[in-house]
Amino acid sequence: METAVVKTPLGYARFTGDENGLASISVVDKAMPEDIIPEVLQDAVYQLNEYFEGHRKTFDLTLNPKGTDFQKRVWEALLEIPYGKTRSYLELSKQLGDVKAIRAVAAANGKNPLWIVVPCHRIIGSNGDLIGYAGGLHRKKWLLDHESPVKQQSLF
Structure with a gap:
C-alpha cells in the first residue's frame, strides 16, 4: 500500500492506495507533506486539488x-x-430501503474512509443541522x- 500526504485548505490529506484503487483519504491536522507522490496516487491528489480549486465537482x-458489505452500500x-x-x-436510510436502519446508516457514514x-x-440532520x-x-x-x-458576499 502506497501513501502520500498533501496540504489542503482544511489540513493535511493522507492518501493510501495501490494498483487496485484508492483505499483511503483522511484529514489530519499535523503532518509533513511528502515531496514525492507515488504514481498510483497522483491522479487522486490531482483531482482533490482540482476540487479545492473549484474546478472539479465529481471524481x-x-x-x-x-x-x-453494508458500509459499502452506504x-x-x-x-x-x-x-x-x-x-x-x-x-x-429510505433510499437504501430501510427507514429503521438510520443509526446503522449514520455509523457507516462515520466510517467512510474516502474523505x-x-x-x-453532504449528509445533514433532518432539521438541516450540521451533525456528525x-x-x-x-x-x-x-x-x-x-x-x-x-x-x-462580504458586506465590507
Missing part, C-alpha cells in the same frame, strides 16, 4: 475502500448525492459552503 477514480449511495446538494440520514471523494459531508462529521463540523461547514451555488 473519476478507482475506489477500493475496506468495509463491510458509501455507494453517498456517491449519488450531487455536488452542492445535501441529504438527511433519514433520506439516505470528500465519497461525500459524507468525523473531520470536525468546521470542515463540514467549509465543504458545504465551498460547494454551495450561492456564495455569501
Whole structure:
C-alpha cells in the first residue's frame, strides 16, 4: 500500500492506495507533506486539488475502500448525492430501503474512509443541522459552503 500526504485548505490529506484503487483519504491536522507522490496516487491528489480549486465537482477514480458489505452500500449511495446538494440520514436510510436502519446508516457514514471523494459531508440532520462529521463540523461547514451555488458576499 502506497501513501502520500498533501496540504489542503482544511489540513493535511493522507492518501493510501495501490494498483487496485484508492483505499483511503483522511484529514489530519499535523503532518509533513511528502515531496514525492507515488504514481498510483497522483491522479487522486490531482483531482482533490482540482476540487479545492473549484474546478472539479465529481471524481473519476478507482475506489477500493475496506468495509463491510453494508458500509459499502452506504458509501455507494453517498456517491449519488450531487455536488452542492445535501441529504438527511433519514433520506439516505429510505433510499437504501430501510427507514429503521438510520443509526446503522449514520455509523457507516462515520466510517467512510474516502474523505470528500465519497461525500459524507453532504449528509445533514433532518432539521438541516450540521451533525456528525468525523473531520470536525468546521470542515463540514467549509465543504458545504465551498460547494454551495450561492456564495455569501462580504458586506465590507
